[in-house]
Amino acid sequence: xxxxxEARKAEKNIDRxxxxxxxxxxxxxNIAQISGPDGLRKFPxxxxxxxxxxxxxxxxxxxxxxxxxxxxxxxxxxRVNVVDVTHHDYRRK
Numbered sequence: 001x002x003x004x005x006e007a008r009k010a011e012k013n014i015d016r017x018x019x020x021x022x023x024x025x026x027x028x029x030n031i032a033q034i035s036g037p038d039g040l041r042k043f044p045x046x047x048x049x050x051x052x053x054x055x056x057x058x059x060x061x062x063x064x065x066x067x068x069x070x071x072x073x074x075x076x077x078x079r080v081n082v083v084d085v086t087h088h089d090y091r092r093k
Contacts, residue, residue: 002036006082024063032080
């Protein structure tokens with residue numbers, strides 16, 4: 001069994017998404033608690049993948065085209081640490 005910890009920023013942002021995103025996040029958390037990152041990778045809809053650059057060491061899972069869960073794994077403590085649940089802005093600047 002994995003423990004899912006939410007950073008303060010994630011706790012604040014989790015109240016903002018639409019209801020269907022919150023429901024999918026709860027589903028994501030259940031999978032993360034039961035199976036950890038390996039379980040998340042088995043669901044193609046999450047498109048779970050490692051991040052690069054300044055986010056190296058973190059992972060991202062899709063909740064929708066616009067929303068992501070950003071997290072990192074502490075394997076020694078069997079923890080999934082949610083950094084943020086965020087709206088991903090694709091508009092070009």
